[in-house]
Amino acid sequence: MKMKYILIVISFILCSVSVNAQSLTKEEQKLYKLLMDYRKEKGLPVIPLSASLVIVAQTHVKDLVENKPDKGNCNAHSWSGNGKWTTCCYTPDHAQAACMWAKPKELTSYSGNGYEIACGSNGCCSDFEMTAEYALQSWKKSAGHNGVIINHGIWKDNWNAIGIGLYKGFAVVWFGKEADAK
Numbered sequence: 001m002k003m004k005y006i007l008i009v010i011s012f013i014l015c016s017v018s019v020n021a022q023s024l025t026k027e028e029q030k031l032y033k034l035l036m037d038y039r040k041e042k043g044l045p046v047i048p049l050s051a052s053l054v055i056v057a058q059t060h061v062k063d064l065v066e067n068k069p070d071k072g073n074c075n076a077h078s079w080s081g082n083g084k085w086t087t088c089c090y091t092p093d094h095a096q097a098a099c100m101w102a103k104p105k106e107l108t109s110y111s112g113n114g115y116e117i118a119c120g121s122n123g124c125c126s127d128f129e130m131t132a133e134y135a136l137q138s139w140k141k142s143a144g145h146n147g148v149i150i151n152h153g154i155w156k157d158n159w160n161a162i163g164i165g166l167y168k169g170f171a172v173v174w175f176g177k178e179a180d181a182k
Helices: 004-020 026-041 051-067 097-101 103-107 133-142 143-148
Strands: 115-121 163-165 168-176
Touching: 026 133, 026 143, 026 163, 026 168, 051 103, 051 115, 051 163, 051 168, 097 103, 115 133, 115 143, 133 143, 133 168
Parallel strands: none
Antiparallel strands: 115 168, 163 168
């Protein structure tokens, strides 16, 4: 048991080092810490940072701000056609969920699907700067988003990878069941 715990800690440290090379901003680091503190309050384990899912998260928040794919019937899980990825209009009925779930495999060497929670809008407040605290409080108030964070309901399987992205008025967090090979 002790050896398993030591390996988990070493794995977490190695993942953190490789993600730092991807460079989390101070606010992204803060969001990661707040999320892990919240999970700890719920008796849940720390989720190792994933270099691949950080790439996906940081790419997506920039796409949301710069290309605004969340217009019309497309929500903040949508991706524009203005990058090295396929376009994805994620609709409220979740009919296009698979196009979002596949983004980690499409953009990185991550072997599994990714599941995203998002906070922000291209609506009225374009000068709003997203904060870690605001994002977490918003997600905690939403049963669906909160369920993803705390492995509740359909999200009961433990997460083994996480990526964080904050940019201007958006925050996204990507979760994965598979550990990141990076």
